[in-house]
Amino acid sequence: MKKLLLTFLMLSAVFSARAQKLAVNTDVLMDACMVPSVGLEMTVGNWSTLGLNVLGCNKPYGKNIKLLAAQPEYRYYFSGRPMHSLFVGVGGVGAIYNASIKGKVYKGIAYGGGITFGYVMNVTKRLFIDFHAGVAAVGYNRKEYFAGDNYGDYVVGGLNKPNASGYYLMPQRIGISVAYILK
Template identity: 25%
Template sequence: MNNYIRITLTVILLALSSLLIKSIGQDLVVKTNLPYLLTTTPNIGVEYAFARNFSFELTGGYNPFKFGEDARLKHWVVWPELRYWTYESLNGHFFGFHGVGGGFDVGGWDLGINKLSKLKNRYVQGSAYGAGISYGYAWVIENRWTIEFTAGVGMARIEYDTYSVSTGAKDGMGRKKYYGPTKGAVSIVYTIR
């Protein structure tokens, strides 16, 4: 009787796994977030569909640039995300759980926004990490090309030091918890089969 139960459970597990795991190849895509490119930040993502309704995405961006004498927007960021697709992987609606982590060195900007006015005379250097949930939609526009929209909210922990633009001397430090948008993208996607 014990062997019969083991054989039955093995057959059931194999049948269930065949429903979950694709039997004909896996899909891999590469993508770039177009609005993020507009901030002069090169970025790339890869996504692997490992089951009919599940995929894993890893996206990153890196901006090493200075703008003029004082303005900086230097940063790097990485977003890993596990996605559940309601129809099939890499097509239609999805829900995700993502992480976010990165470092930054920004400042010397006169943006005319009251809340960001301190960036005119100050550099802020630090790191952030957090997690959130997301929703998105992938619209296949041609055989291998897709446009994908993603929005996510969550929380992040930010730790930073501040420096004077004029002297370069450290003039403060801080830690904050942030709650709000943690991911947003309009990506052009190319499928590799």
């Protein structure tokens, strides 16, 4: 995850001289689910933007869930004007999580990539609403065990080993974002 953030910061430094717009956003649907999110999106050409959303939670609605995730995304706008009208995006996701659901513990990492479609509606010159939805293939490596099993101390060769891995085809970045153009 740290490498992902570092890569985004380096890319933003490279493109900042050319960037025409820089916007900050939050996903209203994720915020309503008690998973606060914040994002940054900047133009990297006449038709495209590069963005990064970070989200996380700790015990939303009193449930024993912890999550920290980053979602970089490249968007291509069909209108010829970034942050306006229809777009398609290609993005990734990286997450670490720890959840207890119905007596079973899931602790691990998730990673993957997918495609997003959406529409950006301008409210004012600097304020806009972004409707988006997508699908992604997300892989995972995690420890799964029942809460009373004491599996959390499972070590092989000095390393904690996951006992479950695989992938899911799942929804990605379904939401409504409110964004404000800073520059």
